[in-house]
Amino acid sequence: xxxxxxxxxxxxxxxxxxxxxxxxxxxxxxxxxxxxxxxxxxxxxxxxxxxxxxxxxxxxxxxxxxxxxxxxxxxxxxxxxxxxxxxxxxxxxxxxxxxxxxxxxxxxxxxxxxxxxxxxxxxxxxxxxxxxxxxxxxxxxxxxxxxxxxxxxxxxxxxxxxxxxxxxxxxxxxxxxxxxxxxxxxxxxxxxxxxxxxxxxxxxxxxxxxxxxxxxxxxxxxxxxxxxxxxxxxxxxxxxxxx
Amino acid sequence: xxxxxxxxxxxxxxxxxxxxxxxxxxxxxxxxxxxxxxxxxxxxxxxxxxxxxxxxxxxxxxxxxxxxxxxxxxxxxxxxxxxxxxxxxxxxxxxxxxxxxxxxxxxxxxxxxxxxxxxxxxxxxxxxxxxxxxxxxxxxxxxxxxxxxxxxxxxxxxxxxxxxxxxxxxxxxxxxxxxxxxxxxxxxxxxxxxxxxxxx
Numbered sequence: 383x384x385x386x387x388x389x390x391x392x393x394x395x396x397x398x399x400x401x402x403x404x405x406x407x408x409x410x411x412x413x414x415x416x417x418x419x420x421x422x423x424x425x426x427x428x429x430x431x432x433x434x435x436x437x438x439x440x441x442x443x444x445x446x447x448x449x450x451x452x453x454x455x456x457x458x459x460x461x462x463x464x465x466x467x468x469x470x471x472x473x474x475x476x477x478x479x480x481x482x483x484x485x486x487x488x489x490x491x492x493x494x495x496x497x498x499x500x501x502x503x504x505x506x507x508x509x510x511x512x513x514x515x516x517x518x519x520x521x522x523x524x525x526x527x528x529x530x531x532x533x534x535x536x537x538x539x540x541x542x543x544x545x546x547x548x549x550x551x552x553x554x555x556x557x558x559x560x561x562x563x564x565x566x567x568x569x570x571x572x573x574x575x576x577x578x579x580x581x582x583x584x585x586x587x588x589x590x591x592x593x594x595x596x597x598x599x600x601x602x603x604x605x606x607x608x609x610x611x612x613x614x615x616x617x618x619x620x621x622x623x624x625x
Numbered sequence: 626x627x628x629x630x631x632x633x634x635x636x637x638x639x640x641x642x643x644x645x646x647x648x649x650x651x652x653x654x655x656x657x658x659x660x661x662x663x664x665x666x667x668x669x670x671x672x673x674x675x676x677x678x679x680x681x682x683x684x685x686x687x688x689x690x691x692x693x694x695x696x697x698x699x700x701x702x703x704x705x706x707x708x709x710x711x712x713x714x715x716x717x718x719x720x721x722x723x724x725x726x727x728x729x730x731x732x733x734x735x736x737x738x739x740x741x742x743x744x745x746x747x748x749x750x751x752x753x754x755x756x757x758x759x760x761x762x763x764x765x766x767x768x769x770x771x772x773x774x775x776x777x778x779x780x781x782x783x784x785x786x787x788x789x790x791x792x793x794x795x796x797x798x799x800x801x802x803x804x805x806x807x808x809x810x811x812x813x814x815x816x817x818x819x820x821x822x823x824x825x
Contacts, residue, residue, distance in 0.1 A: 383823075386628050422630040429627065430635050431647050431706060457636045457649065465632045473627050478821065480807035481659055593656040597769055600661035610661045610739060617656050 384421060385409065387446065389470045395533040399451040399499060400463050401437060404472060409444040412436055414510040415483035415503045415588070418448070418476035422458055432458040435502040435590075435616075436477065439509035446474070449533060451499040482588065482616045484510070490586055491519040491579045494548075495569075495599050497591020498526060501533050503616065504590060508548050512541055520548040523577045525569055525595065528557040551577030568595070574602045581607035590616040643700070644708050645815035651707040654770065659803065662768050663739040663789050670773055672757065673792035674726060681726050681795075686773070689757070692717045697756055699779035701786075702815040714777055716758030719750040730795035734802060735776050738789040743802035744811070745778065745785055747795065754780060757790060782813040782820070 387404030394400050416436055423429040438447035452463040466472070484492060484507040492511075494504040501524060511520055526532050532552070542550045553573055554566045564573075579585040587608060589599050596617045603613055644650060667686045674682040684692075697714045733750060735743050749755065758777040759766055766772030771788025778785050784804050805811050810819040818824060 384627060421627060422633045422635065423627050424633050424635045425629055428635050428637060429647075430649065433705060461630070461633050470631055471628045472630070478808060481804075593769065597662060604661055610663070613661050615658060615660055617658065 384473045384475050387472050387474050389466060389468050389472060390445070392466070392468060395449055396531055398463070399449055399533060401447055401449045402462060402466065402472075403438075403445060403447045404474070406444050406446055406474060409446060410477070411442065412440050412446070412477035413480075413483040413485060414440060414506040416477035416479045416506075417503070418446070418474045418478065420448070420458065420462070421473040421475070422461060423473070430457050433478070435506070437502045437505050437509075439506055439513045441513075449499070449502045449505075482590070482614050484586075484588065486510070486514045486516045486518075488586065489518050491583050492521070493579045493585045493587040494520065494522040495578070495587060495589040495591075495603075496522065496524045497595030497599070498531065499533070500589075500591030500595070500616070500618070502590075504588060505534055507588070508538075508541060512544075512547070517546070519579070521577070521579055522548055522550045523553065523569070523573070524550060525553040525555060525591070527555050529554065529559050553577070569599055569602065571602055571605065574599075574606050578603070578606075581609075585612065587613045588616075589613060591618070593617045643710065645702055646818045647820075648702055648706055648708040648815065651709055653707075654709065655703065655705070655707055656769050657703060657705055657784070658769070658788065659741065660739060663737075664768055665738050665773055665789060667773055671791065672722075672774070674722065674795070675792065676728065676730065676795045681728075682722065684722075689717065689774075690759075692721055695756065697758070697777065697779075699777075701779050701783050704782040704784055704809065704813070704815075704820050708815075713762055714756065714758040715760035716756035716774075716777055718753065719755040719757070720753060722757065723751060726795075728795050730797055732796040732799045733793040734796060734800070735785075735787040735790055736792050736794060737787045738791050741787055741789070741803050743776075743785050743787050744796075744799055744805060745781070746799070746812075749778060749781065750793075754778065780814070782810075782815050784809065785813050 387406040390405045391403035417433045421431045434448045437449040450462045453459045496504050670686045672684045700710045702708045755778045759774040776787040776790045
């Protein structure tokens with residue numbers, strides 16, 4: 383069933399991504415990590431639907447936040463990131479997905495690994511842990527092209543400054559902050575060794591990002607001794623090797 | 626018609642007319658998997674047809690590749706809403722693999738390396754509708770797309786085309802596989818837009 387949300391806040395996260403807060407009457411609630419389908423309809427009835435991860439923690443007030451990255455040749459994301467305005471209506475279906483989710487009953491250490499906008503469903507988990515005062519140990523390894531591409535920068539900083547909170551390791555693939563110790567590059571075995579939970583602690587890992595990022599990160603986790611059943615993935619985009 | 630999106634006109638093309646409802650066209654080949662990609666060596670690969678108790682047929686890679694193959698050109702539709710038209714595969718028809726199997730079962734559970742499962746009616750695997758595919762676009766099937774071999778059932782959403790398939794188990798009664806137990810439709814016909822559990 384489709385519900386109609388009203389845009390109640392818009393925040394730019396980066397040059398190309400924005401967060402859209404919606405108020406959705408009768409929202410049934412969601413679990414951290416789930417997504418929604420968003421439907422746009424033109425005046426002649428043509429419609430287009432895409433899936434977007436929910437960025438906000440579960441809540442009972444009917445508020446849902448999505449963070450959308452603008453794709454250069456996208457059909458829906460340019461509208462959501464450039465055209466959509468406060469007070470507009472947006473059709474949603476969901477929440478969807480029962481696999482790439484984290485629940486507070488899970489007490490094992492949690493390893494989050496994000497590539498680019500893959501941070502979005504992981505942010506819902508981080509926010510839910512904070513809101514529910516969860517005590518599961520959380521670590522985040524967050525790979526971005528450059529410092530300006532980090533989503534939720536201030537909020538992540540504030541959360542990681544708290545005691546007993548999520549500990550964050552950043553990795554940069556194209557450009558680093560000044561005096562950063564590691565040259566730009568994709569995630570490698572050294573970064574997995576220093577920036578993630580060791581396998582003997584029995585963590586569950588959530589890896590989200592472009593396909594090539596997820597393939598690389600999960601292969602490294604398996605080499606580092608993690609069981610494949612302990613790794614959950616969400617991939618987006620093409621493999622790039624075949625057109 | 627639903628709520629009109631102020632200022633949205635969308636992008637339409639002639640090819641959209643060939644697509645199931647709610648799908649869009651892509652020329653890429655996106656990947657959807659729940660976990661790490663298994664890398665299955667060919668010398669350990671096998672494909673088993675069983676009835677839950679007894680093994681009925683079994684192939685290793687060599688005997689599988691001695692079976693007659695077909696070239697298949699089909700449209701594929703992913704529940705995440707992309708469709709790809711005219712994809713080219715090489716594989717062995719399930720008609721060939723099921724030829725000597727006598728059964729009164731009505732359903733199967735496809736099983737994969739990496740423990741993925743998906744359920745299908747047995748009749749959807751017969752009559753030139755399903756293959757075990759091992760080449761895509763003239764090349765060996767890449768691991769992230771399900772290589773060495775995957776099920777190909779193009780008339781259903783692509784999650785039914787189990788990657789890294791290792792066998793099928795015949796069943797008297799239908800039961801949900803991996804995604805079907807996590808909110809996705811039990812059958813998954815893209816033309817009837819059977820995406821989620823509560824779709825008709």
